[in-house]
Amino acid sequence: MEARSLSAPAGLRRTRGAGDRAGDALLYGLTALAAAISLLVVAAIVWRVAAGAWPAIRVFHLGFLWHGEWNPVVDKFGARDLIVGTLVTSFGAVLIAGPVSIAIGLFLSELAPPSIRGLIGTLIEMLAAVPSVVVGLWGIYVLAPFDAQHLQPLLGRVFGWIPIFAHGGDQVESTVFSAIVVVAIMIVPITSSICRELFIGVPAELEEGAIGLGATRWEMVKTVIVPSVRGGIVAAVILGLGRALGEAIAVTQVIGNFIPLKLTIFAPGDTLASRIANQYQGAPSNLAVASLIYLALILLAITFITNFLAQRVVKRFERRSARA
Amino acid sequence: MDRGDAIGLRATGRGRRRLVVNRIAELAAVLAAGAAIAVLAILVWSVLSRGAGALSWDFFTKGPALFGQTGGGVAPALVGSLLLVAIGAAIAVPAGVLTAIFVSEFAARRVGDQVRLWLDVLNGFPSIVIGIFVFALCVEVRLPLVGWGRHQSAFAGGFALAIIMLPLVARATMEILALVPNHLREGSYALGVSKWQTVLRVVLPTSFGGILTGTTLAIARAAGETAPLLFTCALAGQATDWNPTHSVSSIPMLIFQNSEAPDENLHQQAWALAFVLIAFILVSSLTARFLLERSRRRLGTAR
Numbered sequence: 001m002e003a004r005s006l007s008a009p010a011g012l013r014r015t016r017g018a019g020d021r022a023g024d025a026l027l028y029g030l031t032a033l034a035a036a037i038s039l040l041v042v043a044a045i046v047w048r049v050a051a052g053a054w055p056a057i058r059v060f061h062l063g064f065l066w067h068g069e070w071n072p073v074v075d076k077f078g079a080r081d082l083i084v085g086t087l088v089t090s091f092g093a094v095l096i097a098g099p100v101s102i103a104i105g106l107f108l109s110e111l112a113p114p115s116i117r118g119l120i121g122t123l124i125e126m127l128a129a130v131p132s133v134v135v136g137l138w139g140i141y142v143l144a145p146f147d148a149q150h151l152q153p154l155l156g157r158v159f160g161w162i163p164i165f166a167h168g169g170d171q172v173e174s175t176v177f178s179a180i181v182v183v184a185i186m187i188v189p190i191t192s193s194i195c196r197e198l199f200i201g202v203p204a205e206l207e208e209g210a211i212g213l214g215a216t217r218w219e220m221v222k223t224v225i226v227p228s229v230r231g232g233i234v235a236a237v238i239l240g241l242g243r244a245l246g247e248a249i250a251v252t253q254v255i256g257n258f259i260p261l262k263l264t265i266f267a268p269g270d271t272l273a274s275r276i277a278n279q280y281q282g283a284p285s286n287l288a289v290a291s292l293i294y295l296a297l298i299l300l301a302i303t304f305i306t307n308f309l310a311q312r313v314v315k316r317f318e319r320r321s322a323r324a
Numbered sequence: 325m326d327r328g329d330a331i332g333l334r335a336t337g338r339g340r341r342r343l344v345v346n347r348i349a350e351l352a353a354v355l356a357a358g359a360a361i362a363v364l365a366i367l368v369w370s371v372l373s374r375g376a377g378a379l380s381w382d383f384f385t386k387g388p389a390l391f392g393q394t395g396g397g398v399a400p401a402l403v404g405s406l407l408l409v410a411i412g413a414a415i416a417v418p419a420g421v422l423t424a425i426f427v428s429e430f431a432a433r434r435v436g437d438q439v440r441l442w443l444d445v446l447n448g449f450p451s452i453v454i455g456i457f458v459f460a461l462c463v464e465v466r467l468p469l470v471g472w473g474r475h476q477s478a479f480a481g482g483f484a485l486a487i488i489m490l491p492l493v494a495r496a497t498m499e500i501l502a503l504v505p506n507h508l509r510e511g512s513y514a515l516g517v518s519k520w521q522t523v524l525r526v527v528l529p530t531s532f533g534g535i536l537t538g539t540t541l542a543i544a545r546a547a548g549e550t551a552p553l554l555f556t557c558a559l560a561g562q563a564t565d566w567n568p569t570h571s572v573s574s575i576p577m578l579i580f581q582n583s584e585a586p587d588e589n590l591h592q593q594a595w596a597l598a599f600v601l602i603a604f605i606l607v608s609s610l611t612a613r614f615l616l617e618r619s620r621r622r623l624g625t626a627r
Contacts, residue, residue, distance in 0.1 A: 020518035027520040028430050034422030035431070038494065039442050041487060045449065045457045052460035103356035111353055120357060122613075127364045129609050131548025133576045134371065134598045137583045141591070142370050185363055192360070216346035239448075246450025248551045253583060273452045273551075280554035296456040300449065307448035311441065 046300065053297045056290035064294060068260055070275075072284045077291035079272065079298060081259040086271040086302070089176060089251065090244040093183035097244075098237045101188050105195025106221060121196065128189035136253030139182045144173040144254050152177060152266045166264040174256030176269040182250050187240035194236035198229040231317030238310035242303050248273035272299045368602070375599030378592045388562050389589075398597060400564045404478065404572030405547060408557065411482025411568060412489050412546050417539050419486075420493030427494075428501040429523055440498070447491035452551040458484040459555035476571035481557025488549055489542040496538025500531040503623045533619030540612035544605045550576040575601050 056064065060077065067078025108121050148171040155177075156167020202225050210220040226233070256268025257278045270278075272295045283289045335343055382397050389396025423443075427436040462480050504527050512522040528535075553574060560573040575597050582594035 020520070023520040024518055027425075027523060031422045031426035031430060034419050035426040035439050037419060038423045038446070038490060039439065041490070042442050042446050042449075044461070045446075045454065045487075048457050048460045049453065052456070100356045100359065103353040104360055107353040107357040111350060112357070120361065122610075123364055124357070124360050126606060126609075127360065127367075129544065129548075129605050130364075130367065131550070131576060131601060131605065133548065133550040133579045133583075134602060135367070137579055137594055137598055138367050138370055140583055141374075142366070188360055216342050218346040218349035219342065221349070242448050246452065248450065248452035248554075249580060253580070273450055276452050276456065277551060277554055280558050293456055293460060296453045300453050303448060303450055303453075304445065307445060311444065 049293060049297050049300055052293035053290055056287060056294040059287060060291070060294070064291075065298070070259055072288050075285055075287050077288065077294075079295055081261040082270055082272045082275050082295060083298065085176065085255075085259070085261055085269045086245060086273070086299070088265065088269070089179045089183055089255070089271055090241055092176075092180035092265070093187060093244045094237060094241050096180065096184040097187045097191060097240055100184075101191035101236070101240070102195050102233060104188070104192040105199050106225075108192075108196045109199035110217065110221065110225075121193070124189050125193055126189075127185070128193075132186065132247060132250040133253075135182060135186055136250035139178060139250060139254040140173075143181060144175075144178045147175065147178050147181065148173045151181075156266060163263050164265050167266050168264075172256075172266060172268065174254060174258075174268050176255060176265040176267065179251045179255040179269070179271070179274075180265065182254055183244045183247055186247060186250065187243050190243060191236045191240040194239065195233060198232040198236070199225055202228055229317075231313050235310045235313040235317065238306055238313065242306045242310065245306065246273055246299060246303050248277040252277040272296075272302075371595060371598045371602055374592065375595035375597070378596035379599070383593075383596060387564060396593075398575070398578060398593065400560070400562065400573040401575045401578040401597065402600075403564050403566060404557075404560065404574040405576075407478050407566065407568060407572055408482045408485055408553070408574055409543055409547050411478060412485030413539065413543055415483065415486035416489035416493050416542065420490050420538075420542075421497050421535060423490075423494045424497035424501055425523060425528075428498055429519075429527065440495075443491040443494050446487070447495070450551070451488055451549055452554070454484055454487050455552040455555045458487070458552065462556075476555075476557050476559055478557055478568040478570065478572045481553045481572075481574070482568070484552035484556045485546040485549060488552060489546050492542040492545060493535075493538050496541065497531070497535050500534025500538070500619070500623075501527065503534070503620065504530050505623065530623070531619075533615055533622070537612040537616040537619070540608050540615075544608045544612070548576055548601055548605055550580050553577050 056077065060067070064077065064079050065083065066080050067076075068080040069076050069078050070081075071077070104124065108117055108124075112120060152167060152172070152175065155165055159165035160167055206224050206228065207220055210224045211217075215223065251271055252274035255270060255274055257270050257274060258268035259270050261269050276292050276295050276299075279288075279292055283292060334340075384397060384402065385399055386397030387400055388398075423439065427439050431439065458480055462483070508526055508530060509522055512526045513519075517526075553576065557571050557574065558577055560571050560577075565572050579594045579597045579601070582590040582597070585591070
C-alpha cells in the first residue's frame with residue numbers, strides 16, 4: 001500500500017523522453033487543430049452565406065434593404081418589410097419577456113421559499129428545452145385561436161386608438177401578435193435564468209445593509225440589487241433579443257407569412273427567418289435562391305451585432321465588478 | 325389619511341404607501357413566475373391530451389398510411405432522427421471535447437478567451453442560417469471535400485446539427501475541465517507523468533461525467549431542431565431509410581410538415597410526435613442534470 005502510493009500506476013510509467021515529447025506535441029497539435037476548425041466554421045459560415053447571396057447582391061445592391069416588394073414571378077425581391085417584421089416581433093417579444101423575466105429572477109432569488117426554489121427554477125428551464133417546432137404547433141392550435149377570440153379583441157378595445165393596435169373586428173388567427181407571444185414564451189426561460197444568477201450573485205451584506213436601514217424588500221431591489229447588476233440585466237435581455245431575431249420555425253407557423261406588412265400587429269406578417277423557413281420546398285429561380293440567402297446574410301449581420309454588444313456589456317460589467 | 329395617531333403600530337401615510345408598493349411588487353413577481361409555470365403546464369397538457377391517444381405499437385413500427393387510409397406510423401422519422409443525431413454527435417463530440425482540452429489545458433489565456441468568444445458567437449447564430457450555410461456548402465455546390473454533394477442527405481443534415489452541437493459540447497466540457505482540481509494534475513506531474521498522459525488518464529477520466537452531461541444536453545437540443553434540416557434534409561421518401569446519403573425523414577420535420585397539412589389525422593400524428601419528442605428531451609435533460617450535479621459534487625469533495 002505504502003510503496004504503491006509512491007510510484008505511478010503501472011500504465012503511466014512506461015513512456016519517457018522522446019515518446020513523451022512526441023505525445024505532447026501530438027495531443028497539442030490535435031487539440032489546436034480542433035480549436036482552429038471550430039473557429040474556421042464561423043468564418044466559413046460568413047463566407048459561404050455571403051458568397052451564396054452574391055448573385056442577389058449584384059442585382060439589387062443595398063437597395064434590397066429598403067425595397068419592400070417580394071415577387072418571384074417577375075424576379076423582384078426586397079427585404080424592407082421582412083426586416084421591419086423581424087424588428088417588430090423581436091422587440092415586441094422582448095418588451096413582454098424582459099419585465100417578466102426580471103420579475104421571475106427576483107422571485108426565484110429573493111421571494112420564493114428555499115424549498116421550492118430549485119423546483120420552480122427547473123420547471124422554468126424545462127420550458128427552454130421545448131423545441132421551437134412544438135411551441136409552434138401549440139401556437140397554431142391552442143394559442144392563436146385563443147388570441148383571436150379573446151386577447152386581440154380585448155387589446156383592440158383598450159389600445160385600439162394607437163394605430164399598431166387597431167383591430168378590424170375580424171378574428172384573425174395568424175398574426176404578428178401571436179408570433180410576438182410565441183417568441184416571448186421562448187425567450188423568458190433564457191433571460192430569467194440569467195437574471196436569477198445575477199441577483200443571487202449580489203453580496204448578502206449589501207442586501208442586509210439596505211434592510212437594516214429600514215428599506216422594504218422592493219426598495220432594496222430598486223436601490224441595491226438592480227443598480228448593482230444593471231449591465232448584466234441589459235446583456236441578458238440582449239441575448240434574449242438575439243434568440244428572438246433568429247427564431248424561424250415557431251414564427252413561420254403562426255405569423256401567416258404575408259407581406260406587404262400592415263400597420264397593425266393584429267394582421268398577418270412575416271420576418272426574415274420565417275420567410276427563409278417558409279421557402280424550403282424550393283424557390284422558383286436562382287435569383288430567388290440567392291435572395292433568400294441574402295436574407296440569411298442580413299439576419300446573420302443583425303444577430304452578430306446584437307450578440308457582440310451583449311458580450312461587450314457583460315465584459316465591461318465583469319471588469320467593473322472585479323474591481324469593486 | 326392623516327388622522328394624527330402617529331404612535332400607532334399601524335403604518336400610516338408614507339410608511340403605509342411604502343408597504344403597499346412593496347406588496348404590489350412582490351405580488352407581480354409571484355404572478356410572473358406563476359404565469360411561466362402555467363404556460364409550461366398548458367403546453368405539456370395540450371401535447372399530452374392530444375398526442376398520447378395516438379400512441380400505439382403501430383405508431384412506432386409502421387410507415388405512413390396509404391393515401392385515404394387512417395392509421396400508419398412514423399417509423400421512418402424515428403430512424404431518420406436517430407441517424408441525423410448520431411451523425412451530428414459523431415462529428416461534434418470529438419471536435420468539441422478536443423477544442424475544450426486545447427482551451428483549458430494548452431492555450432494561453434488570451435487565445436483561450438478568443439476561442440471561447442467565437443464559440444459563443446457561433447452559439448448565437450440563428451439555426452436557420454446554419455441550415456442555409458450547409459445548403460450552400462454541400463447541397464447547392466459540389467465540393468471535392470464533401471463528395472455527397474448536390475442533393476439533400478442525412479450527412480448534410482447531420483453536419484448542420486453538428487454545428488449546432490459543437491459550441492454546446494465545447495462550452496460544457498470547458499466548464500467541467502476547469503473544475504478538475506489542479507492538485508490532481510500536479511500530483512501526476514510530480515510522479516513524472518508527461519502532459520499528454522496526464523490529460524488522457526487523469527483529467528479526462530475525472531471529468532467524464534461532465535462531458536457526458538454536455539453531450540446529452542447537446543443531443544437533446546439537436547433532436548428537436550428543425551430549422552437546420554429545412555434546406556439540408558427535408559424532402560424525404562415514405563419508407564424507412566438507413567442510408568445516410570439519402571435525405572431522410574425526421575421527427576421535427578414531420579411535426580412541422582404535418583402541422584401545416586390540412587388533414588386532421590396528420591395533426592394528431594404531429595401531436596403524438598411532439599409528445600415523443602418532449603418526453604425524450606425532458607427525460608434526457610433531467611438525467612443529464614442529475615449526472616452533472618453528482619459529478620460536480622464528486623469533484624467538489626475531491627478538492
